[in-house]
Structure formats: structure tokens, C-alpha cells
Amino acid sequence: MILFLRRIWAFLARDWRLELSYRMQFFLRVLSILIVVTTLFFISKIFSGFADPRFGQWRDPLAAWLTGLAVLNYFMTGFSSLANAIRQEQVQGTLESVLMTPISVPTVIVASSTWDFVQATLFSSLYLLFGWLFFDVHYRGSFLLALMFLVLTTIVLSCLGILSASFAMVFKRGDPFGVFLGTGSALFSGVFFPTQLINQYAGPRVASISRVLPPTYGLDGIRRVLIEGQTLAQVQQPLITLLVFLIVLLPFSLWVFGRAVRKAKREGSLIQY
Amino acid sequence: MPAETKAIVIAVDRLSKTYPVSFLRLKKLLRRKFKAPVEALREISFTIKEGEIFGLIGPNGAGKTTLTKIIATLVQPTSGNVIVKGHDSVADDQNVRRNVGLSGAEERSFYWRLTAEQNLLFFARLHGLNGRVARNRIAELFALLELQELATRRFAELSTGNKQRLSVARALLAKPAVLLLDEPTRSLDPIAAARMRSIIKSLAQTNNATIFLTSHNLTEVEELCDRVAIIGKGEIRALDTPQNLRTTHTEEERLTIAFSGLSVIDAEQALARSFKPELFVFEPSCPDESLVKFTRAADDDLLDRVLRVLQQSGATIRSVESERATLLDVLESYEKQSGELPSLS
Numbered sequence: 001m002i003l004f005l006r007r008i009w010a011f012l013a014r015d016w017r018l019e020l021s022y023r024m025q026f027f028l029r030v031l032s033i034l035i036v037v038t039t040l041f042f043i044s045k046i047f048s049g050f051a052d053p054r055f056g057q058w059r060d061p062l063a064a065w066l067t068g069l070a071v072l073n074y075f076m077t078g079f080s081s082l083a084n085a086i087r088q089e090q091v092q093g094t095l096e097s098v099l100m101t102p103i104s105v106p107t108v109i110v111a112s113s114t115w116d117f118v119q120a121t122l123f124s125s126l127y128l129l130f131g132w133l134f135f136d137v138h139y140r141g142s143f144l145l146a147l148m149f150l151v152l153t154t155i156v157l158s159c160l161g162i163l164s165a166s167f168a169m170v171f172k173r174g175d176p177f178g179v180f181l182g183t184g185s186a187l188f189s190g191v192f193f194p195t196q197l198i199n200q201y202a203g204p205r206v207a208s209i210s211r212v213l214p215p216t217y218g219l220d221g222i223r224r225v226l227i228e229g230q231t232l233a234q235v236q237q238p239l240i241t242l243l244v245f246l247i248v249l250l251p252f253s254l255w256v257f258g259r260a261v262r263k264a265k266r267e268g269s270l271i272q273y
Numbered sequence: 274m275p276a277e278t279k280a281i282v283i284a285v286d287r288l289s290k291t292y293p294v295s296f297l298r299l300k301k302l303l304r305r306k307f308k309a310p311v312e313a314l315r316e317i318s319f320t321i322k323e324g325e326i327f328g329l330i331g332p333n334g335a336g337k338t339t340l341t342k343i344i345a346t347l348v349q350p351t352s353g354n355v356i357v358k359g360h361d362s363v364a365d366d367q368n369v370r371r372n373v374g375l376s377g378a379e380e381r382s383f384y385w386r387l388t389a390e391q392n393l394l395f396f397a398r399l400h401g402l403n404g405r406v407a408r409n410r411i412a413e414l415f416a417l418l419e420l421q422e423l424a425t426r427r428f429a430e431l432s433t434g435n436k437q438r439l440s441v442a443r444a445l446l447a448k449p450a451v452l453l454l455d456e457p458t459r460s461l462d463p464i465a466a467a468r469m470r471s472i473i474k475s476l477a478q479t480n481n482a483t484i485f486l487t488s489h490n491l492t493e494v495e496e497l498c499d500r501v502a503i504i505g506k507g508e509i510r511a512l513d514t515p516q517n518l519r520t521t522h523t524e525e526e527r528l529t530i531a532f533s534g535l536s537v538i539d540a541e542q543a544l545a546r547s548f549k550p551e552l553f554v555f556e557p558s559c560p561d562e563s564l565v566k567f568t569r570a571a572d573d574d575l576l577d578r579v580l581r582v583l584q585q586s587g588a589t590i591r592s593v594e595s596e597r598a599t600l601l602d603v604l605e606s607y608e609k610q611s612g613e614l615p616s617l618s
Contacts (some may be wrong), residue, residue: 003401010398014384014391019385100345101278101399102370194544265349268292268342 003240006102008111015115037130040065048190055194055224063137067223068191070127071150075215077120078154079181081113082161083168088112105261109165117154130203140228146222149235152242153218157181160214166253181213189215217241281346282451282483289508290339290351291513296401314340315507316353321500323480324448326513328498330491330604336485336507341453344485345375359452373454373583374444380436389420389439392428393446399446407446414442417472419465433460441469445476452476454486458493467476470497480502491600501600503607510607522603525568527596528576533562535588540565543586544579562591 019026044062058064071184086109089095098108131137160181185191187197188210195216199207217238224230224238234237289404292311294300300307314336328338342348344355346366354361360368383392390411397407415421418438431439437460444452457473458466474497476482488494494501494516502512513519532540537555540563544553556564567585569575582592590596 005402006398006403014387014395017391018384021610093379094348094383094384096379097375097382097396098369098399100373100375101346101396103368103399104367193427217593252410262349262473265347266293266351268339268348 004107007107008114011111012114013119015112019024019115029123030142031124031125034250035132036069037066037127037135039204040069041131054196057220057227058194060134060137060227062131063139063227064223065132065192066127067139067226071126071219071222072185072189072191072215073127074120074124074150075153075157075185075218076182077113078118078157079161079164081091081116082119082158083164084116085109085112086165087168091172109162113161132190139226141175141225141227142231145232145235146225149218149225149239149242151220151243152239152246153214156214156242156245156249159253160247162257169260169264171239181215184209184213185215189213190219191215195220214242214245218246225269239245279322279324281320282309282323282325282358283327283485284356285319285340285344286318286354288306288314288317288340288343288355288358290343291350291351295349313507314343314350317407317504317507317509318353319502319512320507321485323483324477326477326484326486326498327483328494328501328598329487329504330489330494330501331504331510332604332608335503335504338455339503339507341375341455341485341487343455343583344369344451345373346370346467358381371447373453374447374449374451375455376440376457378437378440380433380457383428383436383439386427388425388427388433389431390415391423392439393443397446402447410446410448411442413574414445417445418442419468424572427569434462434465437461438465448480450481450483452482452484456486456488456490457486458488458490466493469609473497491604495600503604505607510610513601518600518603519598522606525570525597527566527568529564529566529594529596530579530583531558531562531564531590531591532588533595534582534584535563535586538565539586540583540588543582547578547582548575613614 035130041062044060047061052058085096089098089108089112095108098112099105103111128137128139132139141231144218188195190210195210198210221235221242224235290313292313294307294310296561309329317336317340329340331337343350346362346369349363354363355369356362357369358372360366360372362369384395385394389402391412393411394404394407397410402410410419411424415424419439420435420438420442423435423439427456428439437457441457443456444454452473454473458469458509461469470493473484473486484497486494486498498512498515501515501518503510503518511521513521535543539558541555542554543552544550544565552567554566556566558564565579567575567579576593579607580593584590
């Protein structure tokens with residue numbers, strides 16, 4: 001365990017130092033979050049007083065958007081950083097030298113995506129912080145319960161991330177999971193508007209897409225807790241759904257990943273991109 | 274410890290590697306064109322003992338890189354196996370990597386925006402060294418490879434030769450029992466290359482490190498290696514000590530003796546009294562020096578006898594030069610046999 005943590009620390013220290021060599025990028029990212037939050041504040045003013053009683057989470061659209069963006073940012077990291085970790089090392093040419101150390105491929109993937117999670121935590125918090133600090137957005141309910149939803153959904157998405165990493169390892173490019181989840185989550189998971197509207201305007205078949213996306217349940221759970229102040233007993237349904245996703249996806253993704261690594265090693269294509 | 278009693282550190286047994294065609298069945302089903310599978314290694318077997326420097330030479334595409342990568346666990350063999358310090362390279366790859374350090378010729382294997390020290394610190398931590406131990410080890414290696422002044426320089430700012438030395442330093446981080454070195458002196462200046470060769474020798478002699486070295490620099494291979502394998506088209510064509518490889522290849526040696534104090538005619542007459550005259554070719558070299566050239570079977574006493582006759586006739590021997598087959602001759606000969614290299618004659 002100590003060895004595992006030491007390796008995580010090695011990747012964190014490396015990425016921190018690399019990040020320091022690109023300082024401007026960090027400040028521009030913080031500035032862009034502030035600009036997005038400010039823009040959403042003004043857009044939300046268009047809707048003030050028009051809240052539809054059917055959409056309880058959307059009474060304060062700014063709060064709904066900010067939680068949506070913060071959580072989507074985190075979810076996308078959970079999903080994409082694992083595949084990116086492999087791909088980035090492949091493109092840089094450093095994967096072979098990393099794999100020459102006594103470290104397993106899964107550890108490389110987890111450890112090299114740790115910095116992405118640290119950054120995602122920071123940037124996601126900034127959405128909520130800027131909303132609270134400058135635009136009077138208030139959150140209620142248990143932050144611990146919201147955190148539990150966040151972690152659970154991120155793990156579920158990491159399973160899809162492992163599938164995506166397996167795909168990157170074998171096919172190198174053209175990852176269909178990225179396209180499906182990247183665009184699908186923003187459109188169908190209720191980041192910018194209530195998912196019920198899809199049913200109303202596009203019909204139940206299209207609306208069913210949102211039901212197969214884990215972020216829909218994660219986001220719903222977090223908003224129920226932070227915006228509506230619901231308790232654990234009230235959010236059991238999205239919680240159980242996420243657990244079912246986890247039970248199915250975790251062993252499946254690890255199995256696929258093992259096969260992908262073996263295939264890449266047999267073909268000698270582990271470090272190709 | 275005598276070489277015979279030393280433990281076997283690397284055992285390669287009937288190793289074959291054929292790079293498969295991706296999604297072959299699907300391509301056949303869709304009647305898509307595909308390249309034939311590439312057979313990179315064919316039934317290779319050899320062992321390397323503790324403290325041995327083992328060289329692998331051969332033309333480009335012969336299978337050197339594939340073999341190195343299989344030993345390093347980066348590529349899986351199709352059949353056969355590699356055992357490193359008792360660990361199988363497929364079933365127990367992490368333990369193999371604990372015992373192996375690889376220094377390749379690939380510059381991109383470092384983080385260019387990190388300093389030399391930060392790069393090594395990262396890899397040291399992956400090897401499980403904690404901060405203080407890692408820093409001490411890095412300082413030792415910087416001193417050994419004369420990189421101290423470059424420790425805080427970004428990798429991108431280092432010269433090609435210094436990048437090469439840093440790569441060797443990285444391979445040595447965890448004090449591995451086995452070092453895989455791919456052209457370790459490729460970009461070094463002559464003095465740095467000589468220093469690197471002396472380090473490699475001392476690692477084998479003092480630290481008992483087993484060194485597997487691939488190189489196109491045959492003089493270096495000859496100087497460093499206890500045994501050399503010649504690989505071509507995925508097969509080991511020959512494996513022996515450099516001396517035996519040369520001797521097996523040709524049992525003759527061309528000799529040139531430079532002498533003074535005796536005219537060419539007197540020397541010719543003196544030698545004709547003891548040997549067949551057609552054995553020798555005489556050439557004046559400079560005003561007071563002449564050359565006599567002849568061929569002898571390796572290790573016979575002809576040289577000794579010729580020198581004695583010349584000296585007894587009043588000649589002063591200035592120099593003796595011998596030209597034996599080099600590893601290049603041996604390599605060329607095997608490649609000609611296999612049809613990979615056109616005959617130059």
C-alpha cells in the first residue's frame with residue numbers, strides 16, 4: 001500500500017512540476033470558469049420568475065447549471081482521464097520507460113490520472129465557489145451525501161473510462177465511448193435543462209437514452225441533495241441505480257482491460273499511437 | 274568466482290516471436306487485404322551468466338529490439354520463454370522488471386520540461402525508492418556519469434550525448450542485476466564513450482551486473498563483451514567469445530613487420546634460407562625502414578621464427594602489426610551466407 005501511494009505521489013509530483021512549467025494555462029482556465037459563471041448568472045436572470053413547479057431542481061437555474069457544470073467536469077475527468085493517461089504517455093514516448101519500472105499497467109493508469117482528479121476537484125469547486133461568492137447561490141442539504149454521489153458516479157464513469165482506455169490501447173484512436181459519453185452526457189443527462197423536457201419534446205424513445213447514462217443519476221442525486229435538501233432515504237432510487245451500474249461495469253471493464261493489455265503486448269503495440 | 278560456477282541470470286529457451294496481424298479473422302471475413310505476419314524471432318535459445326557482458330549484433334531488422342523488449346517484458350513472446358533471475362517474463366513480469374534496467378536510444382522517453390534530476394526522481398519513486406534514498410542514489414549516479422552540473426537543467430536543454438548518459442543513469446537507479454543497454458555510447462564523444470565503456474566493464478566486474486548489450490559499434494562489442502551472439506532474420510547465427518568468432522571465421526592472420534638496419538635484399542636472402550621465399554612480400558617504407566608482409570596460421574610459431582631470423586641478420590624490429598578478421602568480417606560473412614548482404618567481391 002505504501003509503495004502504491006509512493007507511486008501515486010511520484011505521478012502527482014511529476015504532473016505538478018509539469019503544470020508549473022505552463023503557469024499561464026492554469027490562470028486562463030480559472031478566468032474562463034469565472035466568465036462562464038458570470039455569463040450563466042445573466043442568462044438565469046432571463047428566467048427569473050418563470051420557474052415551472054414540475055422542475056423543483058430548476059427553481060434557481062443558476063444553481064442547477066453550476067452544479068451541472070461542476071459535476072459534469074468531474075464526471076468527464078473520471079471517464080476520460082484514464083484513456084488520456086495512456087494516450088498521453090504513448091504520444092510523449094514515455095510509456096515504455098514508465099512500464100520498465102516494476103509497476104502494473106492498471107497502476108500506471110490510475111496514478112497518471114490522479115492529477116486530473118486533483119485539478120477537476122479544484123475547477124469543479126470553483127464553479128460552486130464563484131456562484132456562492134459573487135452571485136449569492138446557496139446550497140443546502142448534506143455535502144457528505146452529495147460527495148458520496150460524486151464519488152460513486154465518478155467510479156462508475158471510471159469503469160467506462162477503463163473500457164475507453166482498453167479501446168485506446170488496441171485501436172489507438174477513434175474511441176466511440178468518448179463520443180457517446182462526451183456529447184451524450186451534456187445533452188441527455190440534465191446538465192443544462194431538466195431531462196423531463198426530452199420526453200415532452202422528443203418522445204419516450206429518445207428520453208430513454210438519458211436513463212442509460214450514469215451521469216443522469218449522479219447529477220439528479222447531487223441536485224436533490226444540494227438544491228432540494230433531500231435526505232439519504234429520499235435519494236435511494238438514483239443511489240441504487242448507480243450501485244447496479246457499478247456491479248455490472250466494474251468486473252466487465254477490468255476483464256476487457258486485461259484482454260486489451262495482453263493483446264497490445266502480443267502485438268508489440270503497447271507504446272504505439 | 275570462475276565463470277563456469279556463476280549462476281545463470283538470463284535463460285532464453287526456444288523463444289519465437291511472430292507479430293500477429295490485428296483482427297485477422299475479421300479482415301479475412303471482410304476480404305480486406307492484410308500484410309503477412311512478421312516472424313521476428315525463431316527458436317532462439319541461450320543463457321547469460323552473472324557478471325557476464327553479452328553482446329548482440331546483427332543488421333537492422335534482425336530481431337535485436339524484439340529480443341531486448343521481450344527480456345524487458347514489454348513484448349510477449351509467441352512461444353518459448355525468458356527467465357530472468359528465476360522469474361518468467363510473462364507470468365512474473367513485475368519481478369523481472371525489479372531486476373532489469375533498460376537504457377534505450379529513444380530520447381523521447383524522458384519528460385522534456387522537467388530537469389534531469391526531476392526526471393530521475395520520478396523514475397526512482399516508481400522503483401519504490403523513498404525521497405531521501407532516491408536523492409542519494411541520483412547524486413551517486415550523477416557523480417558516476419559526470420552529470421552533476423546538469424542536474425538542474427531541463428532535459429530539453431541537454432545535448433544528445435548527455436541525454437544518452439542520463440538514460441544509462443536511469444537504468445541504474447534501482448541497482449538492477451541485469452542491464453539492457455541499447456547502443457550505450459551512440460552519441461558520446463570519444464572520451465565520454467571510453468569512460469562509459471569503463472563504467473560498463475566495472476559494473477560487470479565489481480557489481481556482478483549482467484549486461485546485455487546491443488550495438489552497431491563492433492569495436493566496442495569486441496572490447497566489452499565476454500560473448501557475442503550474431504542474429505540475422507530472427508535466428509542466432511553464431512554465439513561465442515569475440516576471439517573464437519574471429520578464429521572460427523578465419524584461421525589466418527596477416528602480419529606486417531617494420532624493420533631497419535637491414536636492406537630489403539639482405540632481408541629477402543636471410544629469410545629465403547629458412548623459409549619458402551614466396552611466403553614474403555617486401556616493401557620499402559621510408560628511407561631507413563622496410564616492411565615485410567606474410568600470412569600465417571593463427572597461433573603457429575612462424576612470427577617468432579621470422580623475427581629471430583631478422584634480428585640475427587642485424588635488423589632492428591620497429592613494429593609488428595597483425596590483421597585478423599574483425600567482428601565486422603564475421604558479421605558480413607554470416608550475412609552473405611544468408612543472402613542478406615550482397616557480396617562485395
